[in-house]
Amino acid sequence: MDEQIARIMVGLKQLPIRTLLLEFWRDSRKRRGLSAALLAAYLLIQRSVRYRRLGRLQKVYRKYTTREEMASMTDHDAWEIQKQMLAMEFPSATVKALQFALFRTYGIPTISALLLKTSQFSNPATSFKRYADTGALIGQFMAFEPSSERAQTAIARTKFLHVGYRSSGKILESDMLYTLSLFALEPIRFIDMFEWRSLSDLEQCAIGTYWKSLGDALEISLADLPSGPNSFRDGLHFLDELRAWSLKYEEDYMKPHPSNKEVADKTMDVVVYSMPRFLKSAGVNFASCVMDDRLRESMMYEPPSATYKTIFSSLIALRKFYLRHLALPRANFQRIDVFTDKPNEYGRYYVKLYEAIPYYVKPTIWNRWGPAAWVTWAMGMPLPGDEDDKYYPRGFDLEDLGPKYFEGKGRKSVAAIREQLKQERRGQAPFIPELPSAEDAKYEVVDGPEQVSEA
Structure with missing residues (x-):
């Protein structure tokens, strides 16, 4: 050919x-x-x-052709395969799926009630910053190699932010596992629903392998899964059990509750913020089209009308047809990289792409005066560099990400956790039992979240 x-x-x-x-x-x-x-x-x-990129991927990783071989997939290889989906093959669907995964957790009352207590949804400013910080943390350990200091620092910071709540029982371990399940499963579901092809077994195995390794690094207990914590055959087996458990968890605990609706409403404000006022209602209805009945009912939302459903499904069908039969694959120069690779003069990193509010975006001439900036200004939305340091125009420090009252706190704990991760997470195969597990991590957490005022 x-x-x-x-x-x-x-x-x-x-x-x-x-x-x-x-x-x-x-x-x-x-x-x-x-x-x-x-x-x-x-x-x-x-x-x-x-289909050339898929064919090339299968050729490069042909050592993982059979289920027996998939059991030996390394965390590093799984990350490489997943990175192709995130940056080249399905960037839009993958990013939206991860955002929706976070949104879906708000359908569980124990999660939404705790979020309201932390005051992170008390006003739009904190809502937008939480959205940006969560995206930055997740983005670091997905965009950078598992054994890299950048990924390990992001994991360590995430563990620090949760450790006090987990040790006190305010965050349930089952809710942690449910959140992990959504980050693993929603990209697969979104790509299947909205993209021009479904994921291959190799790609799905990579997702399962990567998130199993990350779950170990975050010390999320897998004991509730039939083969947990460490008797899974491979990434596909892990995903199968995680999917069945997650569905059952939703059946049991995803119930209507006022806290679900309040957090969902605050998040929806973030989603439709950049839309003109006359389109915001339509935006909410289209977002509702993505929800299944159980999630929609738990958040006490009305179902979208038949008209919205028809328009939405037609647009998705047209997009899938165009991408599959007419569009050329994304070229290397079109690669989607959300974060800068190297630290700036302040030792921080910038966000290169943003939605609505320009947290951690460099106020370059293009970002402040380019065509998109004029549209943003005309709509009354802030630009990078507006209001002095409000949107952190110098970028983000990985060890400061999180609620503002945690800035400058936890550095010793993060350093201790990171050192442990260097020993535990080296890009190895998580399904080979003789290799050490991150569940064996031992470190002392000082100045944890429970010792910091939330006022």
């Missing part, structure tokens, strides 16, 4: 382009014929390259 395409391209280069164009415009029959030929050539090329 590649040789045939090469011959076609060589032949096209040898054609006298000027003469061809003149003939094209003079004769309508030739014009139609040439148009059909060019369209056929494009579709042939598109078809040959559309």
Whole structure:
């Protein structure tokens, strides 16, 4: 197939382009014929390259072809495969799925009630910052190699922010496992629903392998799973058990509650913030189309009308058809990288893409005066660098991410946890039993969240 395409391209280069164009415009029959030929050539090329990235991925990781071989998949390889989905193959669906996974946890009353008590949803400012901080933390340990200091620092900071609540029982271990399950499962579901192809077994195994390893690093107990904590066959087996457990957990605990609705409403304000006022209601209805009945009922939302459902499903079908049959794959220069790779002069990192509020975005000339900036300004929304340091124009410090009352706190604890992770999480295979598990981690947490005022 590649040789045939090469011959076609060589032949096209040898054609006298000027003469061809003149003939094209003079004769309508030739014009139609040439148009059909060019369209056929494009579709042939598109078809040959559309699945090329998947084929290349399967070739590079052919050592994981059988289920027996998948059991030996390393955390590093799983991360590499997942990174392809996040940055190249399905960036939109993956990011939206992770955002929706967080939103879905608010359908569990024990989770939503605790979030309200922390005052993180008391006003729009804290809601937006929590949204940005959560995205930055999750983004660090997904975008950077598992054994890298950047990923391990993000995991350590996440553990520090949760340790006091977990040790006091304010955060249930079952809620931690449920949250982990959504981060693993929602990208698979979203890609299946909204993208031009479903994930291969290799890609799904990578997701299961990666999130099993991350669950170990976060010390999330897997004892409630039939094969837990460490008797899973491979990433696919782990996902199967996690999916069944997660569905049962929702059946038992995802119930209507005022705290669910309050947190969902605050989050929905973030989702539709950048929309014109006359479109906000439509935005909420389209967001409701993504919800299943159980989630919608738990958040006490009305179902969208048949009109919204029809429009939504039609748009998704058109997008899937276009991407599968007409669009070329994303080129390397179109790679989606949300964060800067290297620290700036302040030792911090910038967010390169943002939604609504420009937390941690560098106030460059383009970001403040480019075409998108003018649209943002016209809609009355803030730009990077507005209001002095309110939106952290110097970027974020990994060890300060989280609620403002935790800034500057927990550095010793984060350092201790990070040192333990360096010994425990080295990119190895999480399903090989003889390798050490992060559940064996031993460290002392000082100045933890329970010792910090939430006022």
